[in-house]
Amino acid sequence: MTEGQPREIVAAVGLTKRFGDTVALDDVSFVVEGPGLCAVLGPNGAGKTTLLDLLEGLAEPTRGAYRLFGKEPRPYPRRRVGVVMQKEAQIERVTAREYAELFSAIYGVRGGPLRILARARLEHRAETAVTRLSGGEAARLFIATAVVHDPTLVFLDEPTAHLDPENKRIVGEMLRELAAERTLFMTTHDLREADALADRLLFLVGGRVRASGTKDELVQAVPAAERRGLGVEDAFFHFCAIEIREGQAIGRGEAT
Amino acid sequence: MSAFLVLVRMRLLDTLRNRSSVGFTLVFPVVLLAVLGLVFMNGHPFERRYVAVVSAGGESAAIERCVAELGAFEEVRVGREQTEAEALGKLRARMASAVLSAAPDGGSVVLRVGTRDRIFGGGLAAALPVPARLDVAQGPAWGYVHYLFPGILAFSVLASGLFGMGYPMALFRQNFFLKKLATTPLPKGIFIAANVAARSSIVLVQVVLLVGAARLFFDLPLSFVSFGWLLVISMLGVITFLGAGFALAAAIDNAELLVDVISAINMPIVFLSEMFFPLESLPRVLSTVGAWLPTTEMVRLSRAVLLYGVTDVASLAGGLGMMALWAVATFTISLMTFKWHA
Numbered sequence: 001m002t003e004g005q006p007r008e009i010v011a012a013v014g015l016t017k018r019f020g021d022t023v024a025l026d027d028v029s030f031v032v033e034g035p036g037l038c039a040v041l042g043p044n045g046a047g048k049t050t051l052l053d054l055l056e057g058l059a060e061p062t063r064g065a066y067r068l069f070g071k072e073p074r075p076y077p078r079r080r081v082g083v084v085m086q087k088e089a090q091i092e093r094v095t096a097r098e099y100a101e102l103f104s105a106i107y108g109v110r111g112g113p114l115r116i117l118a119r120a121r122l123e124h125r126a127e128t129a130v131t132r133l134s135g136g137e138a139a140r141l142f143i144a145t146a147v148v149h150d151p152t153l154v155f156l157d158e159p160t161a162h163l164d165p166e167n168k169r170i171v172g173e174m175l176r177e178l179a180a181e182r183t184l185f186m187t188t189h190d191l192r193e194a195d196a197l198a199d200r201l202l203f204l205v206g207g208r209v210r211a212s213g214t215k216d217e218l219v220q221a222v223p224a225a226e227r228r229g230l231g232v233e234d235a236f237f238h239f240c241a242i243e244i245r246e247g248q249a250i251g252r253g254e255a256t
Numbered sequence: 257m258s259a260f261l262v263l264v265r266m267r268l269l270d271t272l273r274n275r276s277s278v279g280f281t282l283v284f285p286v287v288l289l290a291v292l293g294l295v296f297m298n299g300h301p302f303e304r305r306y307v308a309v310v311s312a313g314g315e316s317a318a319i320e321r322c323v324a325e326l327g328a329f330e331e332v333r334v335g336r337e338q339t340e341a342e343a344l345g346k347l348r349a350r351m352a353s354a355v356l357s358a359a360p361d362g363g364s365v366v367l368r369v370g371t372r373d374r375i376f377g378g379g380l381a382a383a384l385p386v387p388a389r390l391d392v393a394q395g396p397a398w399g400y401v402h403y404l405f406p407g408i409l410a411f412s413v414l415a416s417g418l419f420g421m422g423y424p425m426a427l428f429r430q431n432f433f434l435k436k437l438a439t440t441p442l443p444k445g446i447f448i449a450a451n452v453a454a455r456s457s458i459v460l461v462q463v464v465l466l467v468g469a470a471r472l473f474f475d476l477p478l479s480f481v482s483f484g485w486l487l488v489i490s491m492l493g494v495i496t497f498l499g500a501g502f503a504l505a506a507a508i509d510n511a512e513l514l515v516d517v518i519s520a521i522n523m524p525i526v527f528l529s530e531m532f533f534p535l536e537s538l539p540r541v542l543s544t545v546g547a548w549l550p551t552t553e554m555v556r557l558s559r560a561v562l563l564y565g566v567t568d569v570a571s572l573a574g575g576l577g578m579m580a581l582w583a584v585a586t587f588t589i590s591l592m593t594f595k596w597h598a
Binding site: 056057058078079081083085087088089090091092093094098101102103105106107108 | 257258259261262263265266269270273274428431432433435436437438439440441442596597
């Protein structure tokens, strides 16, 4: 395969995760090629964070397997992967500069702190405690830190949740820029954000994959009668076949 | 800068930027020393007068007759000390009211007391079944504080190790910092070593401050050699307790619960470790348990070095070896049980 052509970055084969009697992920299979941004969409409790925990090597699947960069991840290729967690570490009494220095040192990146602060546009807030940064500033710091070692693949768990529209836009620009050179595998609730940023989509409901593919493929597959001109949103409601009632996602066939 | 050094600096700054942490770690032990020193400046308040019998150097018929005679008196407790230095150390520290040893002629004994026990010594000498020479020696003004000091030192190191490592680790797990680190190539050993190095540095400063205060305000007997040994003993102690703190944080995820558990563990350790009174004062079962604790060994070694003038490696090797075994044990457990995230 030549440089620049899409290649397999993440693949899951029958990935299943149980917590006691609860099935968090059920026979999940998909292939994500890179570079680009793959948005994993699903309601609360769909299994998005569990899926990321498995793919980040933080938990073992009950059944099934996954590949990273076309290979079994043994040992886990930590230097080729970056992670932005849903609940990033809020360490008291650590400044943005010190936070950047820590992760630069872990990856052995010279000049990393300056690069992180510049990418996050936080040079003027370098001496501010991480816990005192605004939501948007913190999100930019965490994303910039996660890519300080120039990883091929970055997992992001709802990186724009709870951000105001302006900060969503700024972080979105940052993600678009990063996705040009690497693969971003990002969970989100925000269908419009996915529409604006994603090249590929993975719809996850109740721990099962409802559909996956490029954005164009999935949007085109929506029957004309169901199209409202909303792109990813149309595709999501078509494939996931869910209605949102009282904050809970209910399968169409299950609705009473 | 390496990840190890960055982590060490981060942990040091975290402590120094936290006023309550600085107060608890560096100031509180000195205040505790001052308060207990002033409260107990007149000696040990808890038990009967102790007559320390020097039994090193073989059996002495005169001594044995005295011990048998003194056994009949309820006012005194008689115990045997391995060396004369240890017995005299206890006399100076006011843990003993009198020291009884054989006179060179073999038929009589020497009874040594402090100036505050002159009358007691006279009565005791008169009650003995063999001729006794009474020596009255001037002891240091803060003798009992000298006895207390190793206990306060061990207590401070224990608290710094257990709380200083256990609480932040549980907090790091709770706020997902450890989970974040798990997504990086940082080796577990580097993380643990950096935390140990940072906390040990803080404890080192704590020990120096405490020794300085004891020397300055309470005339603690100190030489360069005994100070050096004190640092070695404290470092072995802190490594043991940091390991225990790590292991506890691995077992208990919740930071608040961990604080409660450590407090519950701390209390009996304080009473079972000879920090404030000798193990002989306790029921046999408790004194047997206490004798195995690393804190007891730390207290005994520190007393031997400071009060009894023991500074040769051979005499300290047994206690140091036991502390080293504790350090290895707690760190083996912490390495085996440490996990980045639940």
